[in-house]
Amino acid sequence: MLYFFTSLYFGIIGAILALLMRVQLSVPNNFFLSAYYYDQAVTMHGLIMIFWFLSPIAIGLANYFVPLQIGAKDLAFPRLNAMSYWLYLSGGIMAVLSFFVPGGSADAGWTNYQPLAVLTPGSGTTLVYLGLVLLAASITLGSINFVVSIIWLRAPGMSLDKLPMFTWFILFTIIAMLFAFPTLIAAFALASSDRILGTVFFTSTQIQPSILWDNLFWFFGHPEVYIVLLPGFGIIANIVPQFTGRPLAAKNAILVATALVVLPLSFGVWMHHMFLTGIPVDLQGAFSIATIAISIPFDVITLSFVESMIRGRVKLLTPMLFVLGAVVLFIIGGITGVFLSSPVLDRVFRGSYFVVAHFHYVMVGAAIFSIFAGIYYWIPRFTGRMYNERLGKIHFVISFIGFNVLYFPMNFLFDMPRRIFTYPNIGNWALLNGIASVGAFIFAGAQTLLAANLLYTWFRGPPSPPNPWGSPDLEWKSQPVLTPSPTAPTDTSESPPAGGWIGQLATPASPATETHAAGAEHGEAHYSSRPIQLSFGAMIFLMGAAFYPGILAIGLMVIGGALFAVALGGWARDDLRHKFAPPPEEEGDRWPFQGVSKMKLGMWVFLSSEIVLFGSFLAAYIFIRGAAVTFPAPGSIHDIPLGTLNTIILATSGLTMFLAIQAIRQGDRRRLMQWMSVTFMLGSTFMGIKISEWVNLGSSGFTLSAPYPFNLAASAYYIIVGLHGAHVTAGLIMMVYLMKKTKDGEYTKESHEAIENFGLYWAFIDIVWCFIFPLFYLL
Amino acid sequence: MRTSVAFGVWAYMVIAVLTEVEIYYMLRTANYDLMTAAVSVLATSQATAIVVFNMQLKDEPGAIRLFALIPIMFLSALLIAELASLG
Amino acid sequence: MREFALALMYSGMLTVPPTVATFDHLLDWYLFFGVGAAVVVIGMLVTFVILYRDKGDNKPLPEHKTEGWKIVLITVMISISILAAAEYQTFASFSNIETPSQCSMVPDPCINISVLGFQWGWQFTYPNGKVQLTTEDQPLTVPVDKIILLNITSRDVFHSFGIVSLAVKEDAIPGRYNTLWFNDTNLGLVTMAIRCYELCGAGHATMVGNLSVVPYSTWQSEFGVNTTG
Known part of the structure; x- marks a missing residue:
C-alpha cells in the first residue's frame, strides 16, 4: 500500500504540472509560463504520470491483492519487494529534485528525442535520467518477484484456469515490463553517459542518433502503453461479473488474445511512432499492418466486456460506473488509435493534439477510470469499511464529463502542434483550447471527491460485509472484518517491530500478518533495513554522478558508494548469520513449472531480462556500425x-x-x-x-x-x-x-x-x- | 550432464574462437560480408552450446525455455527493423 | 467530410491539391467506419445497460453455459473486416508518401528545394542556389501546379517539417535526408502554413513559416535554374 499512496502523491505532482500547462494554453498569446518552464512542465508531467503514477498505482494494487488472490502469504521475495519500492521512491525523489537545480528539470518532452535532450545544459536532465534508471531497476526487480510469485506461490488447487482475471493481467503486464524496461535502462544509460562522461552516442550526427534513440525508446515505449493499460483491463475483467450477475463473455478468448497476440506483438509495432522519420515505405506498411493487427485482440476484449451485460442483471454501483466509463473512453481512444496506424493519415496527425487526445483517452480514460473502479471495488477489503455510494457516483459523473470536456476538443486540434507553449489566435484554436482548460479544472476538481471519499471510508465508513460484491475470488475469503489495516498509521506506532520503525516502513504491503497466523512468525523476514540503505546509497551516488564534475559531486558519490557497500556487506552478513530464515515453502499449484525451484526460476527470469539489457546495448552498437560511414x-x-x-x-x-x-x-x-x-x-x-x-x-x-x-x-x-x-x-x-x-x-x-x-x-x-x-x- | 560433455563444450568453445580469428585473417580483405556471416554463425553456436549444456536448458521444462527464447525473438525484431530503418 | 476538413484549414482554397485529395478520401473512410464503429459499440453498451439493468426483481438469471462466445466471435469478425478494409485503403493511398515516379526521370521535371531545420527556423535552398531563411516576408516560395520535392534535414536537433493545409509532414533529422512532395494548385500566400511538429527547444512554438505559391514564370525568374540554350 506504500506503493499505492506514494504513487498517488506523484500523481498529484503530475496533475499540478498539467493544470499549469492548461492555464498557460487557455487563451492565445498567453505568457503565464515561459517556454522554459512550459517545456519542463510538459516533460515532467509525462514522465511522472507514466513512470511514477500510472504503473506504480497498478503495481500497488497488485502488491496487495495478487498474493491474496492466489492464496499466497506474500510475494516470493519480500526483501526484493522492499528493494523495489525504495528504488522506485529514490528515482522519484531524484526526478522531483531536478526542478530545484540550476537549469531546471528535463525539458525535451517525455520522449526525450535526441540529440536535443543530451544537449540540454544543466544537471536537472541528468538527475531525471538516472532517476529513470533507478525506476527501471526497481521495475525489473518487481517483475521478477511477481512472475515468480504468480507461477510459483499459488495455493494448492489454484490452477491456472481458476486464476482471477486481475492476477492474469498483472502477469501479462509484468512480463511486458520484464522485457521492455531493460531497453529503457540501456537507452537512458547511453544518454546519461553522453551527458556525464562525454560519450558521443547521441551527439555524433554522422550516425543518425535520432533514429537510434527512436528505435530504442519506442521499442521500450510501445510495450509501456500496454503496461499502463493492461492492469486496468484486468480490474475490469475481474469485477464485471460481480455487477452483471453472469460470467464474463468469452473469458478464455480474452486470455488467449492477450497472451498470444498483445504480448508478442506489442514489441513489434514501435515503428508506427517513426512513420515520418524517413524509414522505407515498405517498413511503414509492415508496421501499419502490425499495428492494425494488435487492435484486434482489443476488439475481442472490448466487445467481450460490452457483451457481458447480455441477459445479466447490471447493478450500476460506483465501480461498475467507472468500468463503463473506462470502456466508453477506451472505445474512443482505441478508434483514434486506428487512425494513427495509417502512415498516410499520420502525415497530418503526427505531433499534433490529435495524438495527445488519443493517448490520454487510452492512458487516462481507460487506465485511470478502471483503476478508480478497482479502488472503489477493493476498498471494503482493504479497510473493512464501505465507501459512500452517492459521493462515488457524483465523482464518476463529474470525472466523466470533465474528462470529455478536457480531451474531446483536442481531437479537432489536429493542426495544432503538441508542446508549443503558446499559440496565435488563428482558426478555432482559442475556442477549443479554452474549452479543454475548463475541462481540466472540472476533471481535477472531481478528484478531490475521490480523496474525500477515501478519507471518509477510512475513518467513518460503515462496516462492510465480508464479501460485499459476492465475488468468488480468494481475497474476500481471508479477512476478518474491521481489523485495523496493516498500514494504518496507528498500527505501526503501537508495536515497533524488530528492525525499528524504518524497517517497518520497508515492509512491503504484506497481507501476511493478518491473514495467516503462520505468517506472523516469519514476519521478521520483512524487517530488513538493507533495501532502503541500498536504494538510498544508489540514489546518493547517482545524484553525485549527475552533478559531476565538482567537489560536491565527488563527495556525494563517495558517500553514496560507501552507503551502498555497507548495505551490501550488511545484507551478506545478515544472510551468513541466518538472520532472516525464510519460511518453509508449502507445495502449491505450480503447473507448468513443477520441479523448478523458486530461486532457479527467479534466476532464469532475471537472466531473460538481462538478455534484453545486453541485447539492447549490442543492438545500439550494431546500429551505430550500420549507420557510420x-x-x-x-x-x-x-x-x-x-x-x-x-x-x-x-x-x-x-x-x-x-x-x-x-x-x-x-x-x-x-x-x-x-x-x-x-x-x-x-x-x-x-x-x-x-x-x-x-x-x-x-x-x-x-x-x-x-x-x-x-x-x-x-x-x-x-x-x-x-x-x-x-x-x-x-x-x-x-x-x-x-x-x-x-x-x-x-x-x-x-x-x-x-x-x-x-x-x-x-x-x-x-x-x-x-x-x-x-x-x-x-x- | 556428464563431465565429459562439459569438456566437449569447452573444447568446442576454444576451437570456435580460434576458427573465428582464423576466418577473420583469411577473409577480412577478400570477403568482408562472408566473414561477418561466418563469425556470427560461430558466435551463435557457441552461445547455444553454453545455454543448452552448461545452463542445462535441455533438461528444463518448456516454460523456462520460453523465458530464454522470448527475449531473443523480440531482440531479433529490433535488430532487423532498426537496420532496415537506416533506409 | 471534405467540406468539414477544408473548413478547418484556414485558407480559402479553390481547388484541392492531390496530396490533400488523397488524404481527405482516406480520412472519409476512416471517419465513416471509425465514427460508425464507435456509435454502434457505445450504442450496444448503453442499450445493454438499460435493457439488463437491475430492475429490483429477484428473478433467477438464465444459465450462461457457453458464456456467450458466439456473439463475441461474430462482432470481432465484423470489426476485423472493417480494419482490413481500412488498411487496404491506406495502402491504396501510399502514393501520397512515395516520391512520384516522374521525379526520377531525366531531365527531372520536379522542383527540388532543400530544407534545413535549425533552432529555431527553416532555411530553404532553391534550385538556383539562392538561400533564404524563414521570416515574415520571406516565405517558402513555390510555383503553382508543379510537383515540389523537398529534401529535408536538420542542422542541430530533431525537428518535424509540416504543412498541414497540404496534408504533408516529414521529420527533419540531423545526419539524414528525408523527402516530401506536394503539388499546390492554388495561387496565393498562406501565413503560418509551415510549422515544426517536434519539440525542439524553447523556440518550438515560434518555428513557423509562410508559404507563397506563385506563377511558374515569376518563380523561375527569381529561384529557377537559368536554362541556357
Whole structure:
C-alpha cells in the first residue's frame, strides 16, 4: 500500500504540472509560463504520470491483492519487494529534485528525442535520467518477484484456469515490463553517459542518433502503453461479473488474445511512432499492418466486456460506473488509435493534439477510470469499511464529463502542434483550447471527491460485509472484518517491530500478518533495513554522478558508494548469520513449472531480462556500425591475439565453474572449494587483462575525446565492454561470498541451490562475451 | 550432464574462437560480408552450446525455455527493423 | 467530410491539391467506419445497460453455459473486416508518401528545394542556389501546379517539417535526408502554413513559416535554374 499512496502523491505532482500547462494554453498569446518552464512542465508531467503514477498505482494494487488472490502469504521475495519500492521512491525523489537545480528539470518532452535532450545544459536532465534508471531497476526487480510469485506461490488447487482475471493481467503486464524496461535502462544509460562522461552516442550526427534513440525508446515505449493499460483491463475483467450477475463473455478468448497476440506483438509495432522519420515505405506498411493487427485482440476484449451485460442483471454501483466509463473512453481512444496506424493519415496527425487526445483517452480514460473502479471495488477489503455510494457516483459523473470536456476538443486540434507553449489566435484554436482548460479544472476538481471519499471510508465508513460484491475470488475469503489495516498509521506506532520503525516502513504491503497466523512468525523476514540503505546509497551516488564534475559531486558519490557497500556487506552478513530464515515453502499449484525451484526460476527470469539489457546495448552498437560511414578498421585498435586469449580464459572459467557444481552435486565440498577458487582466479585474470587493455588503449589515444570516428568507437567499446566487465566483477564478488559460505559448510549434496544459480549467471556472462568479442575485435 | 560433455563444450568453445580469428585473417580483405556471416554463425553456436549444456536448458521444462527464447525473438525484431530503418 | 476538413484549414482554397485529395478520401473512410464503429459499440453498451439493468426483481438469471462466445466471435469478425478494409485503403493511398515516379526521370521535371531545420527556423535552398531563411516576408516560395520535392534535414536537433493545409509532414533529422512532395494548385500566400511538429527547444512554438505559391514564370525568374540554350 506504500506503493499505492506514494504513487498517488506523484500523481498529484503530475496533475499540478498539467493544470499549469492548461492555464498557460487557455487563451492565445498567453505568457503565464515561459517556454522554459512550459517545456519542463510538459516533460515532467509525462514522465511522472507514466513512470511514477500510472504503473506504480497498478503495481500497488497488485502488491496487495495478487498474493491474496492466489492464496499466497506474500510475494516470493519480500526483501526484493522492499528493494523495489525504495528504488522506485529514490528515482522519484531524484526526478522531483531536478526542478530545484540550476537549469531546471528535463525539458525535451517525455520522449526525450535526441540529440536535443543530451544537449540540454544543466544537471536537472541528468538527475531525471538516472532517476529513470533507478525506476527501471526497481521495475525489473518487481517483475521478477511477481512472475515468480504468480507461477510459483499459488495455493494448492489454484490452477491456472481458476486464476482471477486481475492476477492474469498483472502477469501479462509484468512480463511486458520484464522485457521492455531493460531497453529503457540501456537507452537512458547511453544518454546519461553522453551527458556525464562525454560519450558521443547521441551527439555524433554522422550516425543518425535520432533514429537510434527512436528505435530504442519506442521499442521500450510501445510495450509501456500496454503496461499502463493492461492492469486496468484486468480490474475490469475481474469485477464485471460481480455487477452483471453472469460470467464474463468469452473469458478464455480474452486470455488467449492477450497472451498470444498483445504480448508478442506489442514489441513489434514501435515503428508506427517513426512513420515520418524517413524509414522505407515498405517498413511503414509492415508496421501499419502490425499495428492494425494488435487492435484486434482489443476488439475481442472490448466487445467481450460490452457483451457481458447480455441477459445479466447490471447493478450500476460506483465501480461498475467507472468500468463503463473506462470502456466508453477506451472505445474512443482505441478508434483514434486506428487512425494513427495509417502512415498516410499520420502525415497530418503526427505531433499534433490529435495524438495527445488519443493517448490520454487510452492512458487516462481507460487506465485511470478502471483503476478508480478497482479502488472503489477493493476498498471494503482493504479497510473493512464501505465507501459512500452517492459521493462515488457524483465523482464518476463529474470525472466523466470533465474528462470529455478536457480531451474531446483536442481531437479537432489536429493542426495544432503538441508542446508549443503558446499559440496565435488563428482558426478555432482559442475556442477549443479554452474549452479543454475548463475541462481540466472540472476533471481535477472531481478528484478531490475521490480523496474525500477515501478519507471518509477510512475513518467513518460503515462496516462492510465480508464479501460485499459476492465475488468468488480468494481475497474476500481471508479477512476478518474491521481489523485495523496493516498500514494504518496507528498500527505501526503501537508495536515497533524488530528492525525499528524504518524497517517497518520497508515492509512491503504484506497481507501476511493478518491473514495467516503462520505468517506472523516469519514476519521478521520483512524487517530488513538493507533495501532502503541500498536504494538510498544508489540514489546518493547517482545524484553525485549527475552533478559531476565538482567537489560536491565527488563527495556525494563517495558517500553514496560507501552507503551502498555497507548495505551490501550488511545484507551478506545478515544472510551468513541466518538472520532472516525464510519460511518453509508449502507445495502449491505450480503447473507448468513443477520441479523448478523458486530461486532457479527467479534466476532464469532475471537472466531473460538481462538478455534484453545486453541485447539492447549490442543492438545500439550494431546500429551505430550500420549507420557510420567510416569506422576504425577491425584489428587496427584492439589486440586480437590478446582478446582471443582472454576469450579462452573466460571459456575455461566456465568449465571450471561447471566442475565446481559437479563437485557439490556429489557432495564433495573440498573439491567445490578448489574449483571455485580456480574459477575465481580465471575470472580475475580475465578482468586483469581487460583492465590492462583499457589502460593501454587509453594511453594510446583511444579516448572519448579522440577525433571522429575514434571517439565513437571508444564510446561504444568502453561503455558496452565496461558493462560486461561490471557483470564479471559482480560475479567475482558473489563468488567470494559463496566461497565463504562453502567454508562455513553451508552447502551439501541436497542443498546447494545458490551454487547452481551462480553457475547460470556465470555461464550467461560467458555467452555475452561470445558476442562481444567478435563484434568489437573482429567485425 | 556428464563431465565429459562439459569438456566437449569447452573444447568446442576454444576451437570456435580460434576458427573465428582464423576466418577473420583469411577473409577480412577478400570477403568482408562472408566473414561477418561466418563469425556470427560461430558466435551463435557457441552461445547455444553454453545455454543448452552448461545452463542445462535441455533438461528444463518448456516454460523456462520460453523465458530464454522470448527475449531473443523480440531482440531479433529490433535488430532487423532498426537496420532496415537506416533506409 | 471534405467540406468539414477544408473548413478547418484556414485558407480559402479553390481547388484541392492531390496530396490533400488523397488524404481527405482516406480520412472519409476512416471517419465513416471509425465514427460508425464507435456509435454502434457505445450504442450496444448503453442499450445493454438499460435493457439488463437491475430492475429490483429477484428473478433467477438464465444459465450462461457457453458464456456467450458466439456473439463475441461474430462482432470481432465484423470489426476485423472493417480494419482490413481500412488498411487496404491506406495502402491504396501510399502514393501520397512515395516520391512520384516522374521525379526520377531525366531531365527531372520536379522542383527540388532543400530544407534545413535549425533552432529555431527553416532555411530553404532553391534550385538556383539562392538561400533564404524563414521570416515574415520571406516565405517558402513555390510555383503553382508543379510537383515540389523537398529534401529535408536538420542542422542541430530533431525537428518535424509540416504543412498541414497540404496534408504533408516529414521529420527533419540531423545526419539524414528525408523527402516530401506536394503539388499546390492554388495561387496565393498562406501565413503560418509551415510549422515544426517536434519539440525542439524553447523556440518550438515560434518555428513557423509562410508559404507563397506563385506563377511558374515569376518563380523561375527569381529561384529557377537559368536554362541556357
